[in-house]
Amino acid sequence: MTTAMTAHPKRDPATGELHFFGYGFFALYLTYHRLSATGTLVESRVVDVPGPTMVHDFAVTENHVVWLDLPVVFDAGMLGRGMPFRWEDSYGARIGVMDRAGRVTWFDVDPCYVFHVGNAREDAGAAEAGGAGHSRELGARPGEAIFVPASGATSEDDGWLLSIVTDHAGDGSHLLVLDASSLDSVASVRLPRRVPAGFHGSWLPDHGAMVSAP
Ligand SMILES: [Fe+2]
Secondary structure: OOOOOOOOOEEOOOOOOEEEEEEOOOOOOEEEEEEOOOOOEEEEEEEOOOOOEOOOOOEEOOOEEEEEEOOEEEOHHHOOOOOOEEEOHHHOOEEEEEEOOOOEEEEEOOOOEEEEEEEEEEEOOEEEEEEEEEOOOOOEEEOOOEEEEOOOOOOOOOEEEEEEEEEOOOOOEEEEEEEOOOOOEEEEEEEOOOOOOOOOOOOOOOOOOOOOOO
């Protein structure tokens, strides 16, 4: 494998396969990869996007992969001045639904940017994805949504979504807790520090186990 690798690979719970991708600053811009359950690279496929879009996350459903082809693009002129990406109005915005044969159907959407995808599902063979998106004007920025299953869960969305939401004005951050099945807000915990958007985390369940240092 010669591409970069996303921080957000997806493991298919039914097959054990790992789906992931890499994006680059130069053509070919986006490449999809699939690992078998035993860790062998079984597929690498270029996904045709028109330019160096920053693809941070994606979604996988039973039969499809969902791509976000959005107007935050690489700009070489910004190298050395922080993140070398900028909003590009002319780029447009598309969501792509790729089937297992690699055929992608693109849908134009209103320009926005989505860092993280909360979930995706299929209804009658069609894929639908929900993400933590924001336009340039929105003040609060939701971060990556972490799914926490309820103890004794009986369905796959029985649990909560946790996301750190940062006020762009810099006035601290909140840990937002949503019911994962309804997306109703359950709690909002004010954090004493501002946590930058895009900061990643994991949920570690406390099963009462003691962890000791080696
Ligand atoms: Fe992320």
